[in-house]
Amino acid sequence: METNKIRFRQFAYDSDHQTICQYHRDHMKINFPKDFFDEDIFLETLKREWQEEPEGMFVVQDTSSAPPRDVGFLWLNTKFSPHRKAKFGDVHYVHLIPEYRGRGVGRLLMQKADEYFGSKGVKTLRLGTAASYSASIKLYEKCGYQRTRVIFEKEL
Numbered sequence: 001m002e003t004n005k006i007r008f009r010q011f012a013y014d015s016d017h018q019t020i021c022q023y024h025r026d027h028m029k030i031n032f033p034k035d036f037f038d039e040d041i042f043l044e045t046l047k048r049e050w051q052e053e054p055e056g057m058f059v060v061q062d063t064s065s066a067p068p069r070d071v072g073f074l075w076l077n078t079k080f081s082p083h084r085k086a087k088f089g090d091v092h093y094v095h096l097i098p099e100y101r102g103r104g105v106g107r108l109l110m111q112k113a114d115e116y117f118g119s120k121g122v123k124t125l126r127l128g129t130a131a132s133y134s135a136s137i138k139l140y141e142k143c144g145y146q147r148t149r150v151i152f153e154k155e156l
C-alpha cells in the first residue's frame, strides 16, 4: 500500500453505516473496553450528525485495488464554544482497519482534518482519546495537538 493511493470519499449513510458500525465496535474494544456498545444509539447519532454536516464525514479508501477498498473513517464536526465565543473543529473520530495502521495513513487523516476546518475558517481543533492508547496519542502529538484537558475516573 502506498499512501499516495489513499483517497477520501463522502460518507453516505444508507450504503456505509453498517461498515462504520463495525469499525466503531473495534474502536470501542481498543479504547473503552469497559463500555457497552449500543449499536442503535451509535447509529442514531451517526445519522443525526451526518444530516447536520454531511460534508464532514469521509470514508478512507485505498485506490490501489479495483474496486477501491474502504479502509477507514474520518468524522469531523464544526461546533461552537460559548466560552471562547468562536467555532471550533471537533475531530470526532479517526479510524483505520488494522492492516492500514502504523503506515503513515493516520497522518493523512489528520491533514485532511486541518484542510477541512481551515476551509471553514475554524482556528481551534479539539479531540479526545483513551489515555491508554499510545498510537492515537503519538499521532495527535506529532500532528501538533497539545493536552489541554484530562478526565479522571474512579471505581467505587
Ligand SMILES: CC(C)(COP(=O)(O)OP(=O)(O)OC[C@H]1O[C@@H](n2cnc3c(N)ncnc32)[C@H](O)[C@@H]1OP(=O)(O)O)[C@@H](O)C(=O)NCCC(=O)NCCS
Pocket: 027, 030, 031, 093, 094, 095, 096, 097, 100, 101, 102, 103, 104, 105, 106, 107, 108, 128, 129, 130, 133, 134, 135, 136, 138, 139, 142
Ligand atoms: C490511531 C490511528 C488512527 C493512528 O493512525 P496510523 O496510521 O496508525 O498512524 P501513522 O502511521 O500515520 O503514525 C503517525 C505517528 O504516530 C506514531 N504511531 C502510530 N502508531 C503508533 C503506535 N502503535 N505506537 C507508537 N507510535 C505510533 C508513529 O510513530 C507516527 O510518527 P512518525 O511518522 O514520526 O513515526 C490508528 O492506529 C487507528 O485507526 N487505530 C484504531 C482506531 C482508534 O482507536 N482511533 C483513535 C481513537 S480516538
